Amino acid sequence: MAHWLFKSEPDVFGIDHLKAMPGKKDHWDGVRNYQARNMMRDQMVKGETAFFYHSSCPEPGIVGTVTICSAPYPDHTALDPTSKYYDPKATEDNPRWYMVDVRYKKKFNRVITLQELKETKGLEEMPLVKKGNRLSILPVSEKEWDIINGLV
């Protein structure tokens, strides 16, 4: 099974928000980038695990893990004119954007900072540590998954 990384701004929706949701799960809406959507729609499988990453905050880094607990399905916020994720080009027949549900799995006892990830041997090829990457959904290899879990 593949592994993933989900980025989110902790001020908007951090791992503690997810943990506080009913059933400790929520839908991961608002992905509005085609590359991220394609990975989500075409490759994600229920039961796979992912890192939860906090971005645009004082200490950017990986804060825990989540489980993908649904198959990909259309992101209905794209059809809602009152949503900040509304997309006038999305329709019922052609939803354009997709999402999955994620469930809180674990919060690490510390933040594995971006800085630390950059300095860790074996993670050099992670898109996350490379310059200019802005995708909110990223694939994580089995090797990288193990290395990062070993840092905690």
Added chain:
DNA sequence: GCCAACGTTGGC
């Protein structure tokens, strides 16, 4: 708040 690095849009 700055700015680099993208991605998207739209005129041609």
Added chain:
DNA sequence: GCCAACGTTGGC
């Protein structure tokens, strides 16, 4: 199909 303009992301 090119490409300039514009918008967004996200670390610092």
